[in-house]
Amino acid sequence: MKYQVVIGLEVHTQLTTATKIFCGCSTRFGAQPNSQTCPVCLGFPGALPVLNQKVVEYAIRAGLATNCTIAERSVFARKNYFYPDLPKGYQISQFDLPICVNGHLDIDLEGGGTKRIGITRIHMEEDAGKLVHADIPGVGDDSCVDLNRACTPLLEVVSEPDMRSPDEAIAYLKKLHQIVVYLGICDGNLEEGSFRCDANVSLMPVGSNVFGTRAELKNINSFRFIKQAIEYEIERQAEILDEGGRVIQETRLFDPSTGTTRSMRGKEEAHDYRYFPDPDLVPVIVSPSWVDEVRQSLPELPDAKRERFVKEMGLPEYDAEILTSTRELAEYFDATVALFPQAKTVSNWVMGEVSRALNEDGKNVTECPVTPELLAALLKLIEKGTISGKIAKTVFDEMYKTGKEPEKIVEEKGLVQVSDTGAIEAIIDEILAREAGQVAEYRSGKDKLFGFFVGQVMRASKGKANPAVVNDLLLKKLAP
Template sequence: MNYEAVIGLEIHSELKTNTKIFCGCATSFGAEQNTHVCPVCLGLPGVLPVVNKRVVEFAIKAGLATNCTINNYSKFDRKNYYYPDLPKNFQTSQYDLPIAEHGYVDIEVDGKTKRIRLTRIHMEEDAGKLVHSGTTIKDSATSNVDYNRTGVPLLEIVSEPDMSSAAEARTYMEKVKSILEYIDVSNCRMEQGNLRADLNVSLRPVGTTELGTRTEMKNINSFKALEDAISYEIERQTEVLEDGGHIVQETRTWDPARGITLSMRSKEEAHDYRYMPEPDLPPIVTTPEQIERYRQELPELPDARQARLTGQYGLSAYDAAVITASRQLAEYFDAVIVDGADPKLAANWIMGDLAKNLNAEGKTIEDSPVEAKRLGAMILLISKGTISSKIAKKVFEEMWKSPDDPEKIVKDKGLVQITDTKAIEAIVDAVIAANPKPVADYQGGNKKAIGALVGQVMKQSKGKANPAMVNQLLAARLEQ
């Protein structure tokens, strides 16, 4: 039997506020353990939590950017469970009246657009960090707890089970990440745990609509782990079903080292969260005017930006998608072309040499040694014919190493393109005289033989001859 996978994601994103969601403790990453804690986030008796205004603003903006309805009346609830990373024995979250509901994001996989529906977005507090004495939680006799992260504001973005492959799930998560970065509410640094996903996977026979039994994998914190865990789980469940077995509904843990998921048995077998309204936090009531004001403050979002890049500048859908995937990259692109550089050339350079150099040195676009302005100036030199694309590669490498303007580099290194007909003709003549075989081939009808001669001319001119002129002059001489 052929099965299809049904995949849903709960994405947790830490918000980039200065302080925690219910107290004034700092949220900055990397502080000494248990130094960003206070009576409120430690859950000491008698404290009164107060909601951080900015968390509500960020949550509403995230809701608007993902086409959600914002609930005018929203409240917090207590989700009760016992786990040592949670000092209060409940997590303050939202249950029946989340801040935003019924949204969607569109993703594109293999050239096809698919709409992934969002069930809801709610605000909650993050839990603390556990450091286990053994290598894993299972073989640890004790664990140490750092509560610095407890109370850091989180958005939980819950999708409908609308994805059917690892690639779709990855693309969806990338899209959500990019939206959160655009609206500037989260740093989305996955290596710091700013963005992580719980995913659920089930299988059903192709063509049927009833959902199969699902398994859940928690705290997936890289795109690779997300894809690998889903692929493995699809394979595992297929095998179980084909052998006539049935899937057990359970939480499994992804072991990246072994590339498998493992069943997790916790002491808390019965998941009964006994949600109850949080009496210490009054409800959040938002007016349509406030919501409209937040909507006005939203920047151009990835989809709109992508449409602008393809529509206005003629970039391919693929190029536009790559460039708009991150706000920083999209802004870099805009800064490259602002002084008139050709947009398609700009896209090629950004996705080609620039991306290659950044990757090689593990740098992000923000710390690129070649600023957008200089890259734009260099592209203008290509368009004006001052340098060839080939020479531009040399200029680019120089710019990578020095802060000089491309014009200065071209002048200092003598890289100006040779566009003087006489000078190129002289080289053309010398090359024709020295290479009788390709000349004879060309004249005998093998027009491709000109390539070897062009190569020779370019080589002798040290790459500086204008390639179009070389082609033209060579052909003219050979036809004589």
């Protein structure tokens, strides 16, 4: 039997606030275990939570960027369950009254076109701690708990079950990841768990509109692993159904070393958590004026930026896609174009030399020694004819190493382009005299030899000859 996959995603986005959601402890990653805790995040009796206003602001930002309705009144609830890394015995989350509802994202499909993926809700919650399984000297294999992460602020983004392939799921995840990083509310670091995903996967017969029993794949923090986990789960469930079996609703873990999922526990329903409003926290009231204030502060988002690059700057879709891949790269490009308003030329250099150098060094564009001001100054030298495009690449490499201004490098190394027709003509005459046989062949119809002569002149001039002048003089001198 043929099956249609149904996928819904729950994404946990760790926020970049300096302090936790209900206390003043630091959220810095990598500190000594249990060094960033207090009575509130440790769940001591009588310790009362106080909501971090910045978390609410970040939730509003995320909701607006994903086309959600922002609730004027939302309520925190206690999600009750017992686990070693949950010191209170419950998690403060939101249940029936979340802060953001009924949103959507439009994803690009591989075959062309777009598809709208619904977002059911976005709600605020606290993270749990972290279990560390290790071989402890003198003790042996054991599990320890680090509560530094407990009470760290999260946004959980819950999609509708609208995705019908692993590729659609990854496209949605990458778009959501790009948006939260653009907004500055999440660093997007998958390895550190700042952005992690639970995937709900089920199968239904092709032509049916009745969803099958779903399995939840828990806490996967790599786009590649998420795709692998979903693909394996599709195969596993199809095999069960083909053999006449029944898929069990459960939570499963993905093992990257084997590319398989394994059962973790039976899937809980909402009533299993015995949700009830948290008596220590008042309802969150968000005024329309606050929403408008946050809306005004939003940065230009990837889709809008991409559209502007294409429609207003005349860039190809491919260039716009690459340049908007990160907010920092787009801002670097924008800043350079503001100083040298030739968008395609700037795009070529940013996607070419700038990206090459950064990739070789493993650096982000924010760490680039060649600032937008320096890159624009280099491009102006090419435009003026001071240096050729080929020499400019040499100058760029020196700028990247030293951070020096291009004019100074050109002066120090004597790289000024030669445009003096007399000097170039002398070089050409010498080469044509030496290559009399090639000249005869060119004049007999072998036009491709023209490039040979250009190369010889550029080599003789050590790359300094103005290519336009070289081409013009060669055409005249090689004419029959």
